[in-house]
Amino acid sequence: MKVVSRDGLAAWLDSLAQQKTLVAPRDVDGVLLYRPVASSAEIVWDYTRPVLSIKEAFFPATERLLVIEKNQQRVELQETLPEGEQVIVGVRPCDARGVKALDTLFIETEPVDTYYARRRANTTLVGLACKEMGETCFCTSVGGAPDDPRDVDVMLAEVEGGYAVQAVTEKGEALLAGLALQDVPGEPPKPVLNEPVPLPETEAWPPHFDDQFWEDMAERCLSCRICAYVCPTCRCFDVRDEALPAHNGHNRYERIRCWDSCTGEVYRRIAGGHNPRADKGQRLRNRFFCKFYYYPQQVGSAACTGCGRCIDSCPVNIDITEVMHHLAEVSR
Amino acid sequence: MTSLNGSNGMAPYLGKLVVVKDMAPEIKLFGVELLNGGNARFADYKPGQFAFVSAFGAGEAPFGIASSPQRGEVLEFAVQRLGSVTTELHEMGEGDTVGVRGPLGNHFPMDAFKGKDLVVLGGGIGGAPLRPVLQTVLDNRADYGHLTILWAARHPSLLIFRDEYESWRSAPDTELHLTVDEPDAGWEHDVGLSTTLLEKVAPSPKDAIAITCGPPVMIYYADKTFQALGFTPEQSYVTLEARMHCGIGKCGRCNLGDKLICMDGPVFSMAEVGNLMESFL
Amino acid sequence: MPYTTQIQDKARELLAGDQVSCVIGYEVGSRGRTRPAFIYDPDDVERLVWNQNCTHNLTTYLQDKLRPDRGQSEEEPRRVAVVVKPCDSRAINVMLAENHFAREQVHVIGVACDGILEGAGFGKATEGVLQARCERCSERTPVVYDTLIGEAPEVETSDEAAFADLADLEAMTPSERAEFWLSQFDRCIRCYACRQVCPMCSCPTCLFERDDSLWVGMRIELNEKRTFHLGRAYHLAGRCVGCDECERVCPMDIPISLLNRKLAKEIEVQFAYRAGEEPVPSPIITILSGEEG
Numbered sequence: 001m002k003v004v005s006r007d008g009l010a011a012w013l014d015s016l017a018q019q020k021t022l023v024a025p026r027d028v029d030g031v032l033l034y035r036p037v038a039s040s041a042e043i044v045w046d047y048t049r050p051v052l053s054i055k056e057a058f059f060p061a062t063e064r065l066l067v068i069e070k071n072q073q074r075v076e077l078q079e080t081l082p083e084g085e086q087v088i089v090g091v092r093p094c095d096a097r098g099v100k101a102l103d104t105l106f107i108e109t110e111p112v113d114t115y116y117a118r119r120r121a122n123t124t125l126v127g128l129a130c131k132e133m134g135e136t137c138f139c140t141s142v143g144g145a146p147d148d149p150r151d152v153d154v155m156l157a158e159v160e161g162g163y164a165v166q167a168v169t170e171k172g173e174a175l176l177a178g179l180a181l182q183d184v185p186g187e188p189p190k191p192v193l194n195e196p197v198p199l200p201e202t203e204a205w206p207p208h209f210d211d212q213f214w215e216d217m218a219e220r221c222l223s224c225r226i227c228a229y230v231c232p233t234c235r236c237f238d239v240r241d242e243a244l245p246a247h248n249g250h251n252r253y254e255r256i257r258c259w260d261s262c263t264g265e266v267y268r269r270i271a272g273g274h275n276p277r278a279d280k281g282q283r284l285r286n287r288f289f290c291k292f293y294y295y296p297q298q299v300g301s302a303a304c305t306g307c308g309r310c311i312d313s314c315p316v317n318i319d320i321t322e323v324m325h326h327l328a329e330v331s332r
Numbered sequence: 333m334t335s336l337n338g339s340n341g342m343a344p345y346l347g348k349l350v351v352v353k354d355m356a357p358e359i360k361l362f363g364v365e366l367l368n369g370g371n372a373r374f375a376d377y378k379p380g381q382f383a384f385v386s387a388f389g390a391g392e393a394p395f396g397i398a399s400s401p402q403r404g405e406v407l408e409f410a411v412q413r414l415g416s417v418t419t420e421l422h423e424m425g426e427g428d429t430v431g432v433r434g435p436l437g438n439h440f441p442m443d444a445f446k447g448k449d450l451v452v453l454g455g456g457i458g459g460a461p462l463r464p465v466l467q468t469v470l471d472n473r474a475d476y477g478h479l480t481i482l483w484a485a486r487h488p489s490l491l492i493f494r495d496e497y498e499s500w501r502s503a504p505d506t507e508l509h510l511t512v513d514e515p516d517a518g519w520e521h522d523v524g525l526s527t528t529l530l531e532k533v534a535p536s537p538k539d540a541i542a543i544t545c546g547p548p549v550m551i552y553y554a555d556k557t558f559q560a561l562g563f564t565p566e567q568s569y570v571t572l573e574a575r576m577h578c579g580i581g582k583c584g585r586c587n588l589g590d591k592l593i594c595m596d597g598p599v600f601s602m603a604e605v606g607n608l609m610e611s612f613l
Numbered sequence: 614m615p616y617t618t619q620i621q622d623k624a625r626e627l628l629a630g631d632q633v634s635c636v637i638g639y640e641v642g643s644r645g646r647t648r649p650a651f652i653y654d655p656d657d658v659e660r661l662v663w664n665q666n667c668t669h670n671l672t673t674y675l676q677d678k679l680r681p682d683r684g685q686s687e688e689e690p691r692r693v694a695v696v697v698k699p700c701d702s703r704a705i706n707v708m709l710a711e712n713h714f715a716r717e718q719v720h721v722i723g724v725a726c727d728g729i730l731e732g733a734g735f736g737k738a739t740e741g742v743l744q745a746r747c748e749r750c751s752e753r754t755p756v757v758y759d760t761l762i763g764e765a766p767e768v769e770t771s772d773e774a775a776f777a778d779l780a781d782l783e784a785m786t787p788s789e790r791a792e793f794w795l796s797q798f799d800r801c802i803r804c805y806a807c808r809q810v811c812p813m814c815s816c817p818t819c820l821f822e823r824d825d826s827l828w829v830g831m832r833i834e835l836n837e838k839r840t841f842h843l844g845r846a847y848h849l850a851g852r853c854v855g856c857d858e859c860e861r862v863c864p865m866d867i868p869i870s871l872l873n874r875k876l877a878k879e880i881e882v883q884f885a886y887r888a889g890e891e892p893v894p895s896p897i898i899t900i901l902s903g904e905e906g
Binding site for chain 2: 065066068070073074075077079105106109111112113114115206209235236237238239240241243251253255257260262267268269270271272274276286289290293294297298
């Protein structure tokens with residue numbers, strides 16, 4: 001394996017931070033988040049996973065789509081595309097898998113989402129293999145692995161004295177140019193795995209659409225948006241025009257899109273007031289079906305990467321693995 | 333710089349309001365003349381397709397295109413004032429600039445309808461996306477069979493496209509029936525639900541196609557009535573409404589089960605709707 | 614008799630006797646985590662538990678359960694039972710004062726609580742370490758109940774101790790305090806969990822989540838987040854009962870309860886009023902009675 005020492009890695013990351021935006025897990029007032037760092041010294045290396053996924057880097061919580069300038073009857077539109085290269089370091093395989101799932105929708109399904117695609121092209125992913133799965137992790141049950149290098153450009157794995165470095169893509173190779181690596185015999189240690197969770201067949205879901213299970217589970221649901229927002233693959237958004245300060249006497253607005261969640265009560269309410277998902281059970285069912293049935297049907301890839309964030313963060317113990325166990329049970 | 337070459341799915345074309353007409357209390361008809369190359373994009377839209385209309389400053393919302401390209405380049409939309417975007421639109425006048433994104437969605441299979449009798453049932457503002465179907469039939473009269481139009485509203489003042497009823501009625505092989513929930517003095521036509529009218533008119537299902545649009549509850553009961561009249565699910569078409577924010581299959585909001593109303597619809601046969609996992613009700 | 618058994622027995626009695634349609638309590642869920650439970654059948658009462666992970670304020674489910682506009686026929690108003698801790702019980706008084714439901718509609722199973730563990734609800738409980746709100750708690754007996762489970766231990770808490778952690782905040786200069794709060798709000802993702810978990814937040818359309826951005830925009834950015842948090846704190850002033858669930862549920866560890874308690878302290882100092890001790894409205898709410906213009 002090719003290995004870099006801790007110091008060598010730190011020096012390389014410091015120089016990267018000078019050239020591009022370097023994003024890595026950082027302690028923000030006691031909360032671990034992927035955030036821009038000015039130097040490698042700010043990076044946290046010992047963690048299960050940050051509270052939020054890296055989807056923010058491609059699909060920000062608030063994104064400007066257009067700037068609109070109105071002068072009486074004249075309107076001018078300005079498309080505002082994201083600029084700037086970024087390198088995200090410390091990406092867990094489950095988060096990288098999440099980006100791949102979003103790629104399937106935003107890039108590989110027509111029409112291409114211009115904004116997502118631009119950020120994606122401008123980003124290099126440096127993954128960090130997990131030495132062990134977290135208590136709520138289940139990536140191996142949904143086709144992933146704690147050391148899966150498939151979806152990153154460079155894969156790091158902690159070894160004695162430093163990190164094993166693997167270039168996965170051409171982009172990754174290009175990023176690694178100039179980083180001195182040592183040839184060391186051996187392989188990175190295999191990660192410690194959890195008990196697998198049964199993954200129901202995709203076709204197992206439709207027959208259970210009308211089960212009482214959904215309503216029962218949803219009774220305690222708060223209809224907040226935590227699960228959707230911490231999830232690496234949830235991508236529902238809202239679009240609206242909002243005012244900007246006037247300029248030269250002209251009214252200015254920005255058309256923005258922001259994160260939204262199907263768990264919200266008014267999410268699906270149509271003009272006139274009709275709401276086909278007025279009940280919590282209908283909404284929660286939609287979220288799980290979207291993950292395991294709709295998204296695969298619509299764009300061809302699964303929308304759960306087994307990261308376990310929703311399990312960690314749900315205040316009322318709505319547990320996606322409990323749903324999977326139940327579906328597997330009733331479809332036996 | 334603007335990007336109106338269609339490469340950005342979220343960037344609208346600009347359009348000038350050339351028609352702003354009151355059709356009913358809180359309902360206006362807007363005619364939009366596209367600018368900056370939008371005409372090429374909209375040269376060949378089909379009945380049933382929709383577009384996002386921007387009231388810049390408030391946002392954009394999806395509306396069924398209420399006109400047919402055979403009748404000219406002006407895109408028409410019937411808009412009921414219900415929320416922030418439609419309120420902003422209603423404040424606008426001729427000469428003002430809007431945005432238009434589209435044409436989006438699938439369409440009524442007008443070619444497959446050729447030679448058949450058509451029964452078109454429009455409830456309230458739901459009649460708007462059906463008007464291009466009527467226009468296409470009337471403009472290509474020989475291609476289609478008998479046309480039965482059932483048009484309903486809560487009150488006579490809420491009936492839309494009233495100034496066109498004469499031209500519909502007087503077209504060859506065409507009949508028009510009107511009904512309202514609540515008549516006014518001088519109302520000479522039927523009173524009652526659209527389904528009651530449908531039962532009374534009792535169109536034959538032989539070689540016929542039913543097309544319905546209106547509030548979800550109305551679509552539901554109209555379908556039951558069509559079934560009772562002998563229409564198969566394959567013979568019945570609807571156009572469904574959903575809350576949308578992108579219209580291009582990204583924002584995730586408009587799904588009914590695994591179908592996206594914006595991409596797989598908004599036009600569905602009842603055979604498809606019946607197989608939808610999730611009810612639109 | 615252990616509290617769990619007492620709660621189960623009471624639930625069985627109420628359900629079998631048709632006195633309530635549902636008992637809202639706690640059960641142990643997946644991964645050994647305690648979570649809210651809704652029991653409808655007397656045969657299911659064995660699911661109910663009481664333990665030191667019973668952190669949730671179950672009164673937040675009451676309005677939905679008891680609200681008459683759920684499209685069901687209402688020959689008789691609905692009646693449910695709910696298991697509450699002393700802090701939770703104060704929320705019932707606030708909801709009664711605000712006329713969300715009638716007293717007869719709730720059978721309150723009040724638990725004289727020993728305190729809840731830090732990390733409860735997320736499977737991260739630390740044995741022997743109580744939540745901060747429990748360290749501050751001055752009354753271990755619910756303020757309203759129909760059935761009382763247990764006897765509260767004597768608690769000696771001075772008013773000073775109850776709000777001691779505000780001292781750090783109050784020692785800051787206004788600009789330091791602004792910097793502190795803005796840096797906290799910056800992490801907010803507008804998930805609204807704090808609002809959704811709160812029994813007092815029950816507006817059908819939240820002022821901060823309107824489709825037309827009338828009062829605050831849709832952006833998930835600092836300006837909007839500041840407006841949301843400060844606005845919500847003002848709307849809770851004189852109504853917040855200090856259950857601290859808002860802070861527990863926040864995925865970004867924002868000290869939301871600190872903000873609410875600061876305003877609660879102001880209310881107490883100015884009006885000698887603490888929310889929820891009696892079913893009377895807060896003195897800072899103006900009430901238009903029928904006779905007034």
